[in-house]
Amino acid sequence: MKKLVIALIAIAVTASCTKEVTKDYVTLSGKITDKNSDSLMIVTRGFKKVIKVNEDGSFKDTLKVAAGKHTFFDGKEQTTMYLKNGYDVQITLDTKQFDETIIYNGIGADASNYLAKRALMEEESLRDSALFDLDTSGFDKKVDEVTNNFRQLLQATKDLDSTFIANEEKDFEVMKKELVGSFKQKQFLNNLKGQHSPQFVDYENYNGGTTSLDDLKGKYVYIDLWATWCGPCKAEIPYLKEVEMAYHDKNIEFVSISLDQEKDNQKWRDMIEEKELTGVQLIADKDFKSQFIEKYKVMGIPRFILLDPEGKIISASAPRPSDAKLNELFSKLNI
Structure with missing residues (x-):
């Protein structure tokens, strides 16, 4: 025993x-x-x-x-x-x-390998701007197809814990909702083409006094909506300077409108001096709540707008200065 x-x-x-x-x-x-x-x-x-x-x-x-x-x-x-x-x-x-x-x-x-494959799928299927050029029926069909592809990838991946799977399913719904929102905004912006632009009135001008959109009639107007805190906005500055220099003697005015808050007015002024910004430098009267900004439904920046000499909208979401399509657009318009 x-x-x-x-x-x-x-x-x-x-x-x-x-x-x-x-x-x-x-x-x-x-x-x-x-x-x-x-x-x-x-x-x-x-x-x-x-x-x-x-x-x-x-x-x-x-x-x-x-x-x-x-x-x-x-x-x-x-x-x-x-x-x-x-x-x-x-x-x-x-x-x-x-x-x-x-x-x-x-x-x-397993979970990280799944995320790596998902990232490649997103890059291939969601970052193509042509997705937003489809009609409503084609867009809805494509989004459903892409979402189902993501779900199939998730289901085919073994050894994922239940919390991870549940969070991914939520992500798919958020992604779909954001895509639909972006599509509707793109449709809204496209429908603005040819219409008279909303007005901004008496925006503070860095060089003194105020400037209104009507003051710029007779020239094409390329508007840059930016802010001192916006990294992607600041990344466009060198390219914008190059474009301004190339078209300085053409019939076009380059207007930068800051969406900084009133309390950051000095930051705005300091950055203009520091970066040696050119063109017409303005600051919106109520940052993102400004009437001009709200009428264009600006949700994020940088955002660029191109108007014709009559003040009509050519593009409510024009190519960025870093995009070669901007020069192509200017050439097409014989600017």
Whole structure:
């Protein structure tokens, strides 16, 4: 009997020693070909972890996370991955084809591989501006087709936890709603073509006094809606300067309207001086609540508007200065 008890104790001890203990952290490692930086970052709301990348592109570190989507940023490009404590994920990628080559292996890799495939699908099917050129029936059919493709990809991916799947399903509905909203706005903007533009009156001019849209009649007017806090807006500034220089002696006026709040008036003035901005520099009377802005249904910036010499709308969402289509449009109009 004593031998039996001892044997049972030995079995229990062995079992407890070999029982797998779940880690309360993530192990992240991998190899980057043609690295963009000596470090990479894992970021989500309220969390940031910087990981050193060795000379040969290899890296390894541990981090404690809240389960969810995290941004993987290599200093130049980024992607979304899913992390949860207990995961042990290995990453390989070639920065020359970042999205196309990123592969995850190890414990917990399935969700991140799914997200990488989803990102490629989004780039291929949703970022094509031709989607918004379809008629209503064609647009609805295409959006349903794309949404079903995403669901099929999700269903075909194994080992995803129920919370992740539920959140993805919610994402699909949000995505569909946003696409429909963008389509309706594009239709609204297209329908403005040929109409007289809404007016702005007595907007403060950086050079003194005020300016109204009627003051600019007789010339084409290219309007840049921007703000000092808007990164993409500021990224367009060098291109806008080039366009202004190329057309400085043509029948066109370049007007930049800031949507900064009244309290940031000095910031607006300082940036004009710092960036040596040219053209007509104005600031809207009530930022996004200005009547001119609301009538154009401006939800985000930068936004560019092109008017003809009579003040009629040529494009309520004109090409950006960085887009070669802008010069093509100007040439077509013989500006």
